[in-house]
Amino acid sequence: MQQFQIRTDLALEATESVRKKDASHMRGITIEEYDAMEDVHISKVVILTKNAAKNMGKPMGTYITLEAPDLQESDEEYHREISEELAKQLKSVLPGIEEEKSILIVGLGNRDVTADALGPFTVDNLFVTRHIIREYGKQAYHATKMHQISALVPGVMAKTGMETAEIIKGVIKETVPDIVIVIDALAARNTKRLNRTVQITDTGIHPGSGVGNHRNAITKESLGIPVIAIGIPMVVDAGTIVSDALEKLAQEYAGGKASLDYFRNSADTQLHNMYVTAKNIDETTKRLSFTLSEAINIALDME
């Protein structure tokens, strides 16, 4: 597993990869799968033990994946249904939201880089309430139960000179939310998952994840409050697709292994700083960010 390092932010892809190599490594992992609606598949991977976490290269916790092949299409009604299903899944990992909570939603990534703008764009469409409730009370919304929602787009380290985690930590200290939700553009291993898969996890964000490679951990351990992460794969590393093609080949030509490694390395070098995206990524990022913001608004009864 070391040799073929898994370049994916998706627990589901990590599972597939581990299972293929050594089924015994699946101990300590539970997987539950079902179809939520036609052509919408839900997988729930729970990593239960430290050993399983090590085998998977992912921290212990729950990873819910929604797969919808038509998520790239522009059908408004379909996206609305996806938002509702995502809201349901999101609620299942948000701790204690049957009571009023203060929730900070953070859009990670760089709004000026299309493939990395999912987080900022999602936050643009959220319904925030904290300032209104603090000034006028929840009666301003004619509601008896109302979460205090706040939202932040911290920017990326290359532009701020600060770790994203530093900015979030500071804002949490000052505004004291109960829960953090972070949204980030992910990298997948397989192009068939691009823009079609949503992952929701209670493990937060770990170094080296995401398109923009936000280095510091944004987790319950680092922030002191639960961190729910929502992500959608927006890119595949260009080197990965060559590696994958070559690996398939290796399974047929056992003798060619050394040579394949040579090609893989050369592909990696040349394809450094390149990635594979869908041709319509600009439009897709806008649509998917809207679907996510709707899902969050619904989950938090802000609709």
Place this chain on the structure above:
Amino acid sequence: MQQFQIRTDLALEATESVRKKDASHMRGITIEEYDAMEDVHISKVVILTKNAAKNMGKPMGTYITLEAPDLQESDEEYHREISEELAKQLKSVLPGIEEEKSILIVGLGNRDVTADALGPFTVDNLFVTRHIIREYGKQAYHATKMHQISALVPGVMAKTGMETAEIIKGVIKETVPDIVIVIDALAARNTKRLNRTVQITDTGIHPGSGVGNHRNAITKESLGIPVIAIGIPMVVDAGTIVSDALEKLAQEYAGGKASLDYFRNSADTQLHNMYVTAKNIDETTKRLSFTLSEAINIALDME
């Protein structure tokens, strides 16, 4: 003075207004003026006493104003010269920067509202160094002296649910800078100052200032470290220009006073939520934000 409330963020306009009404109110205020270059006028207003602050409706401190009628033009070389002059003025109010400092630069306002985007756009072009110096040392820049520059675009309360001041406070607690510089779009009283005047002050930002009306104080008192504010008037309240025209008239027709007040009030009501801007404000905001970011980069030796 109560009756004719001064709707301006510019100390210079407040000075003019006060002087016109009662020259005796100018006690406790020093004004120094000179031409920095052809058609570039510098005014330095210092409010020295609490009484003077009360008369002016502005806190005690130093207000440097650069007036340049051609600031709206697109001449690159001219803007470069303005940036250098602004850098000089900025250095004069930045405490202790002959030594290495950690400086947080904050772009206030809403990047999606043209008239309010000056701050965010300025921050987009800054040269940040904090993350590099912390990871590799200042030798990464082959420099013996190097400030640690960080930058933040906090967003506006209607989008974040948090006071801008809360976000800045949190980030300061976590990253501990020595100085904060805030950039904001201002409101002027007189259209002739629109996009042609830059104000630099060591008094920070006060409630009710700026286009976006950021309510909480962002000052040395509230944040615990020096706050330098840089602003350019991007709008005039629509009601103001009618008031001004009517006031001029009142000086000629003493008898018409009551009637004038009636018209002023009716203008105010109808022009609520309207403002006057230059026709080319989209282009102007881009150009002026670049001029400001250059000025800051030069002042902090980041060029």
Place this chain on the structure above:
Amino acid sequence: MQQFQIRTDLALEATESVRKKDASHMRGITIEEYDAMEDVHISKVVILTKNAAKNMGKPMGTYITLEAPDLQESDEEYHREISEELAKQLKSVLPGIEEEKSILIVGLGNRDVTADALGPFTVDNLFVTRHIIREYGKQAYHATKMHQISALVPGVMAKTGMETAEIIKGVIKETVPDIVIVIDALAARNTKRLNRTVQITDTGIHPGSGVGNHRNAITKESLGIPVIAIGIPMVVDAGTIVSDALEKLAQEYAGGKASLDYFRNSADTQLHNMYVTAKNIDETTKRLSFTLSEAINIALDME
């Protein structure tokens, strides 16, 4: 009437202005008014004679105005109803569309200037069909009747070096549509009409109209095919609101006339190249352009 030149693109405002000065000038003009729904007022002004056109300062033809005070609000359902009402009104002036037509829709204005971007933004959301029908036939849409819709954003003369009318003429010669619909941001005289009024006319666009002041005529006479123009006031000339306040005053103080003219002129000079807009113009332009594109899509059965 020469002295108080009417700076408005709205026939309705011209009517009001003329009526106020000399009711006899209303000969040759019919006005029909009714409420289409609650708080949505429709006015239909028809200028029937050359003499009436001269008195009004507007060409002969039909001007439909929809006034809706809540058009600035962000209620989606309300905007949908407005789109449907606009579609109905638009159909009433589109000649012969009970049969299949080829229709070119042109978004006038500059997409980089918020107040002038209504046309380009509207065109961004249109449903175009011409290329599909020409390649695959209307069966591609499973339809028995289908207009051929094409769309153009010609840009502004300062950026293209060409009159907008030249570009449209050329495209019409090459693609031979039956009808042209042009969308443009208008200038109103009264701030209460800003962003709340839609004008539909079969007279096209005339020199000096609109925010961007597109100089050449875009009319049936100049293009050889019917031209329907749709516009929404996005700005008021800053000089106008001062003039208006002064004019009201003049009605009370007959003696002050000369002095008022002096002030009006001085206001005009100083407010040259300034305009009054709503504070939320960036958001409003996006929303209203979407409402217009929906109206056009509905009117042309493209929904």
Place this chain on the structure above:
Amino acid sequence: MQQFQIRTDLALEATESVRKKDASHMRGITIEEYDAMEDVHISKVVILTKNAAKNMGKPMGTYITLEAPDLQESDEEYHREISEELAKQLKSVLPGIEEEKSILIVGLGNRDVTADALGPFTVDNLFVTRHIIREYGKQAYHATKMHQISALVPGVMAKTGMETAEIIKGVIKETVPDIVIVIDALAARNTKRLNRTVQITDTGIHPGSGVGNHRNAITKESLGIPVIAIGIPMVVDAGTIVSDALEKLAQEYAGGKASLDYFRNSADTQLHNMYVTAKNIDETTKRLSFTLSEAINIALDME
């Protein structure tokens, strides 16, 4: 050659590919190469015969390629030097510009799709003169010689319902320029050419070229006046990089040929509608479009 179809808009890549397979196919082609400055390589490929055009899969004409590995860097001075070298090369293919000409510059592509926005963004920074010269004469510029420059961003067929070529033809008929320059984002075969290579050709644009696949010819034959095309590779087809890796492999494992074809096809299917781009493509597109607009401004003495 049929089997390994060359997916590239660069004549230089076609040359390399042809040369590798059968050097005899290089008859009828002249290639001239030199270094214009350090690390800036110029290649001039001239396809002289119909037979050579057939072998190359490119029309007869001149193809100048500038290769600069540092073109991705943000060094302003370097980009200025590149602009000057490009201006020199551009002048060498612009017919008769020692005399005053009327020149239409067209930015092909979709400004809302980052990888396809090079053309529109380049046109945004051009210096246009036609409208001024026609109204005030060239004395408006205090010049004795002055080209009439006009510029157009026609948009893409999916948004306009019209072939790009139709729009250009119409505008040419109406405004009668002497020469057309078109700018387009290209597709390369090799990632090492991405954002580092500029191609200038007098053969215009041919069906199937470019990122956005503008189908109709934009050539001297179709438009009746000389067409100079300028392009920079912004994407590589994702399928291509897998094909290339596999092809290299095939040269070592002659026996594996059939299997390789299988993998290539499966890669093609899955990677359909995907492309490979540099990670910083948003920033790169802005910078390169500025470098191109400077080059054109210099070549046409508009600086």
